[in-house]
Amino acid sequence: MKLLSLDASSKAASCALAEDGRLLGEYYADCGLTHSQTLLPMVRQLLDTTGTKTEEITHVAVSKGPGSFTGLRIGLAAAKSLAAGLHVPLCGVSTLLSLAYNLRGMRGTACTVLDARRGQVYYALFALKDGAVRRLCEDRAGPIGELRQELKNVEPPLFLVGDGAMLCYNSLQETTEGLALSPEHLRLQRASSVGYAALALGEWDSAGALVPSYLRLSQAERELLEKEKKEANS
Amino acid sequence: MTTYHTHSPQETETLAATVAQHLRAGDVIAYRGTLGAGKTCFTRGLAAGLGIKSAVSSPTFALVHEYRGERLTLYHFDMYRIEGEDDLYSTGFYDYLSDPRALLAIEWSENIDFALDFPHITVEIAPGAEEDERVITIKGDGRF
Numbered sequence: 001m002k003l004l005s006l007d008a009s010s011k012a013a014s015c016a017l018a019e020d021g022r023l024l025g026e027y028y029a030d031c032g033l034t035h036s037q038t039l040l041p042m043v044r045q046l047l048d049t050t051g052t053k054t055e056e057i058t059h060v061a062v063s064k065g066p067g068s069f070t071g072l073r074i075g076l077a078a079a080k081s082l083a084a085g086l087h088v089p090l091c092g093v094s095t096l097l098s099l100a101y102n103l104r105g106m107r108g109t110a111c112t113v114l115d116a117r118r119g120q121v122y123y124a125l126f127a128l129k130d131g132a133v134r135r136l137c138e139d140r141a142g143p144i145g146e147l148r149q150e151l152k153n154v155e156p157p158l159f160l161v162g163d164g165a166m167l168c169y170n171s172l173q174e175t176t177e178g179l180a181l182s183p184e185h186l187r188l189q190r191a192s193s194v195g196y197a198a199l200a201l202g203e204w205d206s207a208g209a210l211v212p213s214y215l216r217l218s219q220a221e222r223e224l225l226e227k228e229k230k231e232a233n234s
Numbered sequence: 235m236t237t238y239h240t241h242s243p244q245e246t247e248t249l250a251a252t253v254a255q256h257l258r259a260g261d262v263i264a265y266r267g268t269l270g271a272g273k274t275c276f277t278r279g280l281a282a283g284l285g286i287k288s289a290v291s292s293p294t295f296a297l298v299h300e301y302r303g304e305r306l307t308l309y310h311f312d313m314y315r316i317e318g319e320d321d322l323y324s325t326g327f328y329d330y331l332s333d334p335r336a337l338l339a340i341e342w343s344e345n346i347d348f349a350l351d352f353p354h355i356t357v358e359i360a361p362g363a364e365e366d367e368r369v370i371t372i373k374g375d376g377r378f
Contacts, residue, residue: 032334033329068326068328068332069323069328070326071329118349216320216323
């Protein structure tokens with residue numbers, strides 16, 4: 001089994017190749033919004049360096065969101081076309097789950113969090129134990145205050161991972177016991193973690209079936225919230 | 235805050251080209267002004283001031299046009315059809331904001347007031363007393 005995994009869900013992009021769960025190579029670039037120009041050349045380089053023919057790839061995985069709108073579309077378009085062209089199965093991995101895999105092997109709780117701007121975050125919680133990552137809640141979008149409530153009932157230590165980690169640490173550290181920032185080199189998305197998460201999930205499907213998970217509140221939900229807010233104020 | 239009076243589209247472009255010399259990566263320009271005020275004209279001057287050779291046209295249809303300069307990349311947005319947070323997210327607006335070389339110029343910025351909660355530059359273009367006269371008010375930090 002040769003798994004090619006891709007991540008373009010943020011301003012950095014990366015790709016990784018693993019064989020039967022062992023990482024053969026990984027390529028990471030954080031040089032601005034150039035994923036449409038860099039992602040596939042990175043894959044080409046990675047395959048060349050590891051002496052892998054394109055046809056040897058048996059599985060493809062990609063982070064499917066939440067994250068940067070443009071980045072997700074580039075990542076999914078690349079992963080879907082590779083999987084379709086090679087006739088191999090594809091696994092879409094939640095960006096928040098892949099971030100929890102950055103910390104596998106540690107013990108405690110991973111709170112993976114991405115900045116959705118204006119005090120809103122995308123977040124999810126995962127139990128880390130015995131080298132495994134177990135999901136504690138679905139991927140969510142909401143205000144940081146909502147996350148504060150969620151963090152009350154989880155097992156410490158509690159590690160913040162993702163580009164919203166510092167933001168949440170600054171606003172939650174005083175009220176949340178056992179809150180810690182994950183080490184900086186483990187804090188952001190990596191294609192290898194997307195690959196490890198896909199292997200654990202084992203949810204392979206056809207290239208056509210995968211859709212991005214932007215995780216935005218729907219317009220209807222937002223209008224309802226606005227309405228409730230207005231009613232509460234009057 | 236500074237107010238200028240221009241008397242032709244050419245003068246507006248020249249003024250914008252001068253303003254461009256004071257701009258840097260990360261700046262966001264929010265235009266205020268009705269249809270035909272001269273927002274695209276001002277952007278054409280910005281592009282010229284940044285040394286961009288390509289022709290600048292209104293991004294109404296495509297929502298955003300990208301112009302690569304030597305120093306900065308100019309992203310010219312038209313928010314006329316943007317009706318909320320989801321629309322804005324799907325223009326890639328937030329991705330452009332985090333681009334380290336980006337300068338954003340936004341037409342119909344009134345439609346995304348909810349998202350402009352960070353320091354930015356406002357360029358208001360209003361008709362003057364004469365037909366081709368424009369009153370251009372630029373607000374921002376100490377540079378303007």
